[in-house]
Amino acid sequence: MGKRSDLEKIDKDFYRTVDPDAVTPLIPYVRGKTFAETFYGDGDLEDLLMDAATCKWRSDIRKTVLSSRVMPATEVLEYDLRDCDLIISNPPFTRSVLLPCIEHLSKLRPTWLLLPADMLHNKYMTPYMKKCELVLSVGRLCWFPNDQGKMVKGVDNFIWGLFVDYETKTTFHGRQG
Numbered sequence: 001m002g003k004r005s006d007l008e009k010i011d012k013d014f015y016r017t018v019d020p021d022a023v024t025p026l027i028p029y030v031r032g033k034t035f036a037e038t039f040y041g042d043g044d045l046e047d048l049l050m051d052a053a054t055c056k057w058r059s060d061i062r063k064t065v066l067s068s069r070v071m072p073a074t075e076v077l078e079y080d081l082r083d084c085d086l087i088i089s090n091p092p093f094t095r096s097v098l099l100p101c102i103e104h105l106s107k108l109r110p111t112w113l114l115l116p117a118d119m120l121h122n123k124y125m126t127p128y129m130k131k132c133e134l135v136l137s138v139g140r141l142c143w144f145p146n147d148q149g150k151m152v153k154g155v156d157n158f159i160w161g162l163f164v165d166y167e168t169k170t171t172f173h174g175r176q177g
Contacts, residue, residue, distance in 0.1 A: 038073040106163035117157040134162040137175040
C-alpha cells in the first residue's frame with residue numbers, strides 16, 4: 001500500500017477508514033454539517049463521523065448498503081448532493097482515478113479528501129493544490145491488522161485536504177495534541 005511497504009496493493013484501493021484518529025482533526029470543520037460520501041465502501045467513515053456530521057448521500061463503485069448508489073464518483077450530479085453541505089471521503093489514491101475525482105467533486109461541493117501527505121508535493125498535484133484551501137495534518141493511521149490481529153500504525157502520514165471550485169492559497173494546520 002505505501003511506498004515503503006512490501007504489502008500487495010488491495011484491489012480498487014479499498015482501504016477502510018477504521019482508525020478514529022483519521023477524523024479527529026476534521027471534526028471541528030464539519031460539525032453540524034451534512035455530507036456526501038462518494039467512496040462509501042463499508043461505511044466506516046460515516047460511522048466515525050456520526051456524532052459530528054450527518055451523511056445524507058452515499059455512493060461507491062460496488063454495491064454496499066441499500067441507501068448507497070452504485071456509480072463512480074465522477075458521475076455524481078449536483079442534484080444528487082442537494083441535501084449536502086460537503087463531500088467527505090477517503091478516495092482511491094491511484095492517480096488516474098483520484099485526479100478526475102478531485103476535479104469533478106470540488107466543482108459540486110467543498111470536498112474533504114483523506115490523502116497521503118507526500119502526494120501534495122508531487123508535480124502532478126500542482127493544479128489541484130491551487131484549489132486546495134486547507135490541509136489538516138492527520139499523521140500515521142491504522143488500515144488493517146498485522147499478522148497477530150493487532151492494529152498497527154502505517155509508515156506514511158496522511159492529511160485531509162479541502163478542495164474547492166476556485167483558486168486559493170493553501171493554509172496548512174499541523175497536527176494538534
